[in-house]
Amino acid sequence: MFLHNNPKHNTAADIVKIRKSTKSHVSTSLKALENKGLIERIQSARNKKHIEIVILNKAESIIKDGMKAQKEFAKNALDGLTEEEKYMCMVVFNKICANADAYLKKYAEGENEKSFLL
CATH class of the missing domain: 1.10.10.10 (Winged helix-like DNA-binding domain superfamily/Winged helix DNA-binding domain)
Incomplete structure (x- = not known):
């Protein structure tokens, strides 16, 4: 897919x-x-x-x-959500994905090495 x-x-x-x-x-x-x-x-x-x-x-x-x-x-x-609620879900989800991407980028650069070892 x-x-x-x-x-x-x-x-x-x-x-x-x-x-x-x-x-x-x-x-x-x-x-x-x-x-x-x-x-x-x-x-x-x-x-x-x-x-x-x-x-x-x-x-x-x-x-x-x-x-x-x-x-x-x-x-x-998305059943039962208004168009506005669907839009807000999309906005929040995109922010969560951006945060995850930023974290993964820092992790890949080795900035979170210490926390990984704990």
């Missing part, structure tokens, strides 16, 4: 960066999708290290089901 919803972010490095997943988890997941014939990895002719991930036609029904599940979940999760 990530690849479908984010077509411009179609490399393993993009997935790791945006989803905050480990390289090993992304690699394992992509290998499983490739083995099932759902994706294909295409190496750039100009840069052999740049490998784009392409969703194959076989994945269409899975994507369709995934989109339906996402819409149904959002509908159920």
Whole structure:
């Protein structure tokens, strides 16, 4: 679903960066999708290290089901909220994500090394 919803972010490095997943988890997941014939990895002719991930036609029904599940979940999760309340949820969620991103960036830079050791 990530690849479908984010077509411009179609490399393993993009997935790791945006989803905050480990390289090993992304690699394992992509290998499983490739083995099932759902994706294909295409190496750039100009840069052999740049490998784009392409969703194959076989994945269409899975994507369709995934989109339906996402819409149904959002509908159920936001049931009974006014448009203003939905907007406020989005604003608060975006702030939480920004805070998490800032923390992870500091952690990656080693600023939280001491707290990690405790």
